[in-house]
Amino acid sequence: MPPKAPAKAARTPRRAKGAAKVAPRGPLSAQDWIRAALNLIIREGVQAVAVEPLAREIGVTKGSFYWHFQNRDHLVAEALKAWAEDQGRDVVARWGGVQDAERRLRVLLFAAFEDQENGLLFAALSASSEDPRVQPWLRRVSEQRLALGVESFKALGLPDMEAKQKALLAYAAYAGYFQLLRATPAAVASASDLSGYVHHLVDGLVPPKKAKK
Amino acid sequence: MPPKAPAKAARTPRRAKGAAKVAPRGPLSAQDWIRAALNLIIREGVQAVAVEPLAREIGVTKGSFYWHFQNRDHLVAEALKAWAEDQGRDVVARWGGVQDAERRLRVLLFAAFEDQENGLLFAALSASSEDPRVQPWLRRVSEQRLALGVESFKALGLPDMEAKQKALLAYAAYAGYFQLLRATPAAVASASDLSGYVHHLVDGLVPPKKAKK
DNA sequence: TCCGTGCAGTACGCATCCGTATGGAATAAC
DNA sequence: GTTATTCCATACGGATGCGTACTGCACGGA
Numbered sequence: 334m335p336p337k338a339p340a341k342a343a344r345t346p347r348r349a350k351g352a353a354k355v356a357p358r359g360p361l362s363a364q365d366w367i368r369a370a371l372n373l374i375i376r377e378g379v380q381a382v383a384v385e386p387l388a389r390e391i392g393v394t395k396g397s398f399y400w401h402f403q404n405r406d407h408l409v410a411e412a413l414k415a416w417a418e419d420q421g422r423d424v425v426a427r428w429g430g431v432q433d434a435e436r437r438l439r440v441l442l443f444a445a446f447e448d449q450e451n452g453l454l455f456a457a458l459s460a461s462s463e464d465p466r467v468q469p470w471l472r473r474v475s476e477q478r479l480a481l482g483v484e485s486f487k488a489l490g491l492p493d494m495e496a497k498q499k500a501l502l503a504y505a506a507y508a509g510y511f512q513l514l515r516a517t518p519a520a521v522a523s524a525s526d527l528s529g530y531v532h533h534l535v536d537g538l539v540p541p542k543k544a545k546k
Numbered sequence: 547m548p549p550k551a552p553a554k555a556a557r558t559p560r561r562a563k564g565a566a567k568v569a570p571r572g573p574l575s576a577q578d579w580i581r582a583a584l585n586l587i588i589r590e591g592v593q594a595v596a597v598e599p600l601a602r603e604i605g606v607t608k609g610s611f612y613w614h615f616q617n618r619d620h621l622v623a624e625a626l627k628a629w630a631e632d633q634g635r636d637v638v639a640r641w642g643g644v645q646d647a648e649r650r651l652r653v654l655l656f657a658a659f660e661d662q663e664n665g666l667l668f669a670a671l672s673a674s675s676e677d678p679r680v681q682p683w684l685r686r687v688s689e690q691r692l693a694l695g696v697e698s699f700k701a702l703g704l705p706d707m708e709a710k711q712k713a714l715l716a717y718a719a720y721a722g723y724f725q726l727l728r729a730t731p732a733a734v735a736s737a738s739d740l741s742g743y744v745h746h747l748v749d750g751l752v753p754p755k756k757a758k759k
Numbered sequence: 760t761c762c763g764t765g766c767a768g769t770a771c772g773c774a775t776c777c778g779t780a781t782g783g784a785a786t787a788a789c
Numbered sequence: 790g791t792t793a794t795t796c797c798a799t800a801c802g803g804a805t806g807c808g809t810a811c812t813g814c815a816c817g818g819a
Contacts, residue, residue: 360795360797376676378593378676380593383777384776385777393796394798394799395777395797396799397798399778400795400796405776405777405778459726460591460674460675461673462728462729463728468730472730475730476730479733479736494739495746497736497737498739498746499746501726501733501734501736501743504722504726505723507722508721508722509719509721510718512672512721513717513721515675516681520689523710523714524710524711526707529711537750574766597806597808599806606767606768607767607768608767608768609767609768610766610768612808613767618808
């Protein structure tokens with residue numbers, strides 16, 4: 334537990350006794366722990382975020398962890414918060430640019446599918462959705478994304494109901510794609526052309542004005 | 547560890563000391579444990595299948611468990627095997643009936659989406675895909691389903707590549723739908739009409755001969 | 760009636776994790 | 790140099806899970 338009002342200082346490396354483990358580094362920050370936690374979540378899910386294993390991986394001991402965080406749940410909470418806020422920023426960033434409704438949809442979807450790392454992180458978090466610490470954040474992000482999708486389809490002139498269904502379909506295709514990529518990458522690899530995949534999706538969803546297939 | 551060659555017998559209820567826990571029952575079978583494990587998997591994922599908690603839930607102690615199974619991994623393995631074999635049977639059952647290629651696709655997809663319990667179980671297992679005990683079974687089932695999908699689309703006269711992409715898209719939409727349903731049911735509920743959702747999916751995938759929308 | 764067998768309870772040792780307590784090394788400030 | 794501060798190591802107690810060993814009970818058959 335670091336005192337609420339920090340002072341100053343920052344120092345140079347050091348290492349544990351028997352452990353010249355990974356890369357030598359200076360003192361850790363809470364951010365370092367959060368990053369490590371998110372990495373671990375991608376690989377093994379939220380429930381794998383345990384203090385002692387994580388500390389081993391970083392190459393320090395619990396002593397460090399409990400200096401930066403009150404307890405395990407606080408780390409998880411911070412990591413999730415960081416993720417969700419990141420998503421919020423992303424959505425806004427991708428939203429702003431394009432005016433034309435159809436182009437915006439395409440840009441949105443292509444960008445989403447192209448950011449593989451983020452997609453896999455989303456899949457990992459969805460995989461931990463039974464965890465009550467995860468659920469609210471997942472809900473937030475999904476609602477935001479779905480709302481954006483619905484908006485975009487309505488901007489094409491579609492009625493509410495249809496826009497909702499199409500948005501859900503697009504989002505499910507997104508979530509499912511990365512779930513499959515995470516669970517059984519080999520299966521996805523068979524249809525290796527991602528851009529073709531996304532084209533199919535988009536062409537199937539955007540009202541067939543001139544389906545460019 | 548029950549002796550390899552069982553004999554006979556079957557007896558009447560009994561209960562633990564302080565525990566008139568759930569429903570009174572006779573002696574448990576390995577199947578009972580497997581069923582309980584699958585139930586737990588749906589609710590909390592594979593990693594939640596622990597002997598002692600599971601025993602508590604059933605209302606017995608570990609003593610019983612280790613009578614029926616060698617260890618925890620054996621239970622998990624049996625449960626997964628049971629699931630995968632069930633899926634295999636399902637696929638065949640739904641496959642046999644219909645001759646017309648387009649109708650078969652529709653029937654297949656509608657049936658898949660309608661079996662909510664199975665869909666949620668699939669989502670739960672996919673959520674545990676990082677578990678090396680789960681991965682192979684998941685792979686098997688997904689490959690089988692995808693192969694069936696590709697077949698079905700090729701039967702419509704589509705070229706290989708397109709059939710693969712459409713099958714992947716359909717499967718991702720399936721996986722994603724149930725993942726969302728599991729993770730954030732509220733989000734899915736907004737587009738409440740499942741049949742409309744599936745219609746959208748199918749109409750987007752089946753080559754627009756006479757898109758019946 | 761007295762065993763044998765099927766199933767379950769109880770108790771133990773071991774491992775892993777949590778969170779706490781406390782000490783210690785390196786640096787910055789003085 | 791002395792001191793305060795930052796960051797980490799180490800050692801502890803408690804909880805929970807695994808797997809083993811052994812005991813106990815109810816039933817069926819002899």
